[in-house]
Amino acid sequence: MLSRSTIYAPSGNVPESLRTAVYITNILASVLAALTLILFGILFSLFGWKPTSMLIISIAIIFGLIPVINRSNYNFGRLLFCLVPVFVTFSISVYGKLTVPEQSYITYFDVRFIILITTILPAIVFTIEEKWKITICMGSTLLCLLLFDPIHNAFGLGYFQRGFTARSYYYINYISFISFLVLSFGVIVLKLITGRAEAQERKTVHELNASNKQLLIKNDELMRLNESMAQQSEELIRQKKEIHESRELISEANLLISQQQERLVETNKVLSKLVEEKTQDLSSTNEELVRHNNELRQFSYTVSHNLRAPVARLLGLTDLLDRSKLDHDRTEISTMIHKSGRELDEVLKDLNQIIDLRNDLYQVREKISFADEWQKTLFVLQEQLRPGYHLNVDFNQALYIYSIRAMIQSIVYNLVSNAIKYRNPEKELRIDVTTSLQPDGAVVLQVKDNGLGINLGTQKENIFKLYRRFHTHVDGKGLGLYLVKTQVDTLGGSIEIESEINRGTTFIITLPHPKNISKQVFFESDAAQIYYDADINNTVIVWKKNISGLEYRKAFQTVLHTLRTYHTPGWIADLRLQGVVPDEEQQWFLTTVMPEAVNCGLKRIAAVGFSDPIRKNYFERMTAKTDLLKIELKVFDQLEDAVHWMKGFIRN
Secondary structure (H helix, E strand, O other): OOOOOOOOOOOOOOOHHHHHHHHHHHHHHHHHHHHHHHHHHHHHHHHOOOOOHHHHHHHHHHHHHHHHHHHHOHHHHHHHHHHHHHHHHHHHHHHHHHHOOOOOOOHHHHHHHHHHHHHHHHHHHOOOOOHHHHHHHHHHHHHHHHOHHHHHHHOOOOOOOOOOOOOOOOHHHHHHHHHHHHHHHHHHHHHHHHHHHHHHHHHHHHHHHHHHHHHHHHHHHHHHHHHHHHHHHHHHHHOHHHHHHHHHHHHHHHHHHHHHHHHHHHHHHHHHHHHHHHHHHHHHHHHHHHHHHHHHHHHHHHHHHHOHHHHHHHHHHHHHHHHOOOHHHHHHHHHHHHHHHHHHHHHHHHHHHHHHHHOHHHHOOEEEEHHHHHHHHHHHOOOOOOOOOEEEEEOOOOOEEEEOHHHHHHHHHHHHHHHHHOOOOOOOOEEEEEEEEOOOOOEEEEEEEOOOOOOHHHHHHHOOOOOOOOOOOOOOOOOHHHHHHHHHHHOOOEEEEEEEOOOEEEEEEEEOOOOOOOOEEEEEOOOEEEEEEOOOOEEEEEEOOOOOHHHHHHHHHHHHHHHHHHOOOEEEEEOOOOOOOOHHHHHHHHHHHHHHHHHOOOOEEEEEOOOOHHHHHHHHHHHHHHHHHOOEEEEEOOHHHHHHHHHHHHHO
16 A cells, blocks of 8 residues: 555545556656756756756756646556657757757657657556557657657758768658667567456456455354344343243253354355455466566566667767778778678567567477587677687586576576676686586576676675676666576576686576476477477477367467477477368368468478378378478378487488
């Protein structure tokens, strides 16, 4: 419950479902007002009074008035809180360029970033039921991003109209639009999840209140029954002379009382059990809500942390491309831009996979090569590496790990990046990365450096906390180690640290071996079971009965999703209980599923029971199609034989 003593508490006319959102809006408005005044102070100290100074002060005043406005009209106040940063920032950009023509080209970029940040504000201050308000606010942000250049051009303030000539300028629009889509998608998905959890919580509370009311009714009945007993006792005392005649009546009354008491005891037991169950449900719902909120913060931190390096590299390469005059240099730079673009695409795919970790498909543990992930890390950090650095790796004791690829890559990247960032300037940097295997199958990843080190005596409790930094001479936000700890916890592992000032730091991460890696079920229905076999990097589909066309398509759409995600080179299909597939579904499979599967990396198929005479036509069509697509198709009688055949390719 919100305290009514605080100045930020909502007024009494705010519905209970919106009180938390209004309360958060009031606090954030005051924080943003203070930050705006601080920004004004910085600008005033650097550049003095400018025509846009009064607009900045006005923004601070508007933010400061939001708590007051919310007390009378909380809908208008929250809309104002979300829309003021968007439109006023845009207006300041136009007005500032009109009044101060000598403004730097930098102002064409920083305004976009401020507008882009406003994407997350509607998700904070509105509930999932207020869809039109969220749509208006997010739509305003998108509108300002899309119309940024057209409006500036209309006022004669466009980037090229002002004499700036960087050919890569319009590329920032694509980056802004993609970033808006990523943020919007993450915000909307997690807002839907948290909204459902909140609705379930409210439903549980309502049911608990109804149970309490029922209990009060039963208690009132008991009190009335006791009063009736007292009246009967008084009547018995007053009628002493009639005791003999009334004995039978008294016996019946006592029997009735005993029965009512027994029923009341039983009712109380049922109610107590019901209250206990509802309390447990409410507790589980609260835990689910907290977990969803943590996932939202994790996604926000990962987006800002992981996208920064590839985006900065792309911007730098496009600037070099504009300056280069030699065709050879431009070709080389174009190649590097293409590589960085692919890297950015991989980061976005990994982030999308982190969002979908609640989906069974994305909880699948792959067989991951440490050597491959190390090469990816070197590519991402290539601009930070220097010839004098000594990077030593030894993965011989544990070449592979079964885990989530995006998280393993993020852990290795963050630890190595930190070692480079916090190196000792008086020594040649040395980083040792090793792996080992424990008797229980757990893999130990160790990253050791000879950098500045951390004082564990004073900072041990703060090492993995958010926004905690231990060396202020290097740029950073204190997110890297927080992300590493969060991801290690998600994987069920543990992390230890050994460090000495000016001697270096060693991180020791222990990740458990997952259970049943050869049968990780991510789809189960009455018609089919689909699982991922990490030992052979294959998708396996086992049909359970004669199937309908809808069941057939649904199962193979899931198989395609697996191929797009993990690019497995083969799949195994157990068709023995499948029945006859309709011709229409056969054509759909051969013309739609097969070509896309090849594009995703499919090279071979093992079919169990495909040679059954009832599938003769299907088999002939399948054989012709696989020959055309150059896919190796082999038929087996037993599932174990198909698995053994696939293992032969892994050994090779």
